[in-house]
Amino acid sequence: MTETSTPTAARRLRVDLAARSYDILIGPNLIDAAGAEIAARRPGARLAIVADETVANLYLARIEAAFAQANLPATAIRVAPGEGSKSFAVFERVVEALIDARIERGDLVVALGGGVIGDLAGFAASVVRRGVDFVQVPTTLLSQVDSSVGGKTGINSAHGKNLVGAFHQPVLVLADTAALDTLPPREFRAGYAEVAKYGLIDDAAFFAELESNWREVFAGGPARLDAIETSCRAKAAIVGRDERESGERALLNLGHTFGHALEKATGFSGRLLHGEAVALGMAQAFRFSARLGLCAPSVAQRVEDHLAEVGLPTRLNQVAGGVGPVDGLMDAIAQDKKVARGALTFILARGVGGAFVARDVAPDAVKAFLEAETLEAEAAPA
């Protein structure tokens, strides 16, 4: 896909990965411009749209109309909403449907929806005929600021989340910010955890801005667009420097090692959305950093305060139904894909905007921390 000027008045960023570089367009009603944007880049491509039932009911007819207007033939493939669709069974069904739709090299898979759809459809695209291209049309805040950018795709294993997949970069990301207006508030809030993450990793000024202006970000309008653009720019920069996560990219996992363990402990049941697990995981990562003497307790408190203020969970006692025994969490952490040769890798922080990759964290220290957190949760049930 060659670089082209965009027919749409949207904000445009570039993910710089040599032959795999691509544009991210951010703006309202980009779904209606999807036909023109794709036709400008790949005229004559055949398309297969993968969407879950919820998003299909909201946006499928509109994107199909946009494709029809641009003379792009499109097939729709619907899956059930929710994390359960990141399974081998649904993966097989989507892959076979893509082959049945005669998607070949040069054609495009269009992932229309949130992170589950982007991960599932992107992984399916990566294996059909040993790899066809795909376009991300993220419709949730979480997928717009995080999962649609950077090429991580995959499904869940019986052993844990995202343990099966591929690095497969999209050829275009169309983030329709108007789609966020139909997002349930709880999902918007969960996605906001990943926005705050970029401030916590290496941009203290952005985090301070969010502390002041988060209500405007939630309300929509330019503040929201700005926050999404800043987030995408941060992610694009890190991915451009470390596509395969051999180093720096691991910073994006801030809150995710604890978070994945919490999601597994709650059975990917919706008791804890991914973004909520990340929020709680980030609060834990800062408390753990404070416990290790890496940052002041007041820093961990500041992080917790902001996340709590927007309505995100930060303590184990806020997880409905609990997260079970510490041993279960430890097993999940040891099985997490960011483990390297038995040593535990965590993203820890020396301050807001001061995250770093710690590759030699002692399992015992993690266990002691989680035991303290669990005791505290038992002492103060929600």
Next chain:
Amino acid sequence: MTETSTPTAARRLRVDLAARSYDILIGPNLIDAAGAEIAARRPGARLAIVADETVANLYLARIEAAFAQANLPATAIRVAPGEGSKSFAVFERVVEALIDARIERGDLVVALGGGVIGDLAGFAASVVRRGVDFVQVPTTLLSQVDSSVGGKTGINSAHGKNLVGAFHQPVLVLADTAALDTLPPREFRAGYAEVAKYGLIDDAAFFAELESNWREVFAGGPARLDAIETSCRAKAAIVGRDERESGERALLNLGHTFGHALEKATGFSGRLLHGEAVALGMAQAFRFSARLGLCAPSVAQRVEDHLAEVGLPTRLNQVAGGVGPVDGLMDAIAQDKKVARGALTFILARGVGGAFVARDVAPDAVKAFLEAETLEAEAAPA
């Protein structure tokens, strides 16, 4: 994996793919040297051996002993023999078993067996934790001269063979030529079709040599080693120039478009082994080329004569149970992954050693050719 001198007295080739370059070692009893070869390249790696029951019974204990001697911990994963294991169900089972065996980045999957195992285990390695490395230990002639080299991995779709997979290069290929001594004669012969293919593609001298010396190649000894080395060298050169099959690599599909359709028509049942289907497909590719006026009928006859002399099928009436109606074959051809945007791509030839990629073959011409071949088969049942 850095380049190292090899502890074994074996022939050594190099597949030159920049950061993904790797060695192919060819020689007798390399299975016993597998531990030393891997330990020299990746000390401390954890291994998971994927093998089918047949090969496991012959060689698993020996390779496990080699790994134990080199202090490499290894887990064995067994699957049923045959093309049926290139399914989504077995793929899922192998992937979960690899995760269960805690194979992480830096560890290695070892594919011990023929083409089915290499394709399956390589594809599984490509998706575990978004990609772990793997070693090919091919034990059949077909996998030693073809499928173990070049990084094509995958499973079969309900729509056809190898339609689901990844380009994932091994980090080492150990071709133990002594393993060929236990190979059933029919399987050796089937693999020989891929050896002859390299002569037919672009090496007329090699084909002429095979015409004179094929009995020595079948008998074993230096002639067989030479033929395997020449084949691997030919494949390595093409893969080095065109890893992703954007051009020249398609030449390696000589005989495969017809061949895949024949395999599908016989239900991947063992009525026609892959190499047998390729032999028949190559004979057809040359007859089709002659019919199109690209080469003399005598050239097609010469190809057919040699393949028939070694005992490979070259005519449809030699397929036990038949291959069904032409429409079924045409459907399979249209669904073959080498189709680009509706135009049929075939590897045709202007002579022995004169194969070329034809990207604009008219479906009607293929259909008329297959109808003539079918009529002839009906007129002369085997």
